[in-house]
Amino acid sequence: MDVIITFNKQIIKNKFKHPYTKIEFVEKDLKVSRITAANYLNKLSDDGILTKKKLGVTNYYINHELFDILSK
Incomplete structure (x- = not known):
């Protein structure tokens, strides 16, 4: 059974904070x-x-989309 996740502003902000993240950061x-x-x-x-x-x-x-934007 898939995990049902309610995404909120915090997870979105975390995703775009750095080009990568790890469990400890979240x-x-x-x-x-x-x-x-x-x-x-x-x-x-x-x-x-x-x-x-x-x-x-x-x-x-790794957030490849953000990494690509930052590397341009």
């Missing part, structure tokens, strides 16, 4: 549990909005 910024933050980011990744990359033990979620 957890702190949105004041949600680690599991909730991971669910948000994994859903965005599953939907193709962010790209999930594992580096060591940490998952990074």
Whole structure:
């Protein structure tokens, strides 16, 4: 069963704050549990909005559209 997520202004602001994010950033910024933050980011990744990359033990979620804009 897919996780049902209600997106609010905070998750949108977080998505455009940096060209990448990670669970800890969302957890702190949105004041949600680690599991909730991971669910948000994994859903965005599953939907193709962010790209999930594992580096060591940490998952990074890359916002390629924002990265492209900032790199121009």
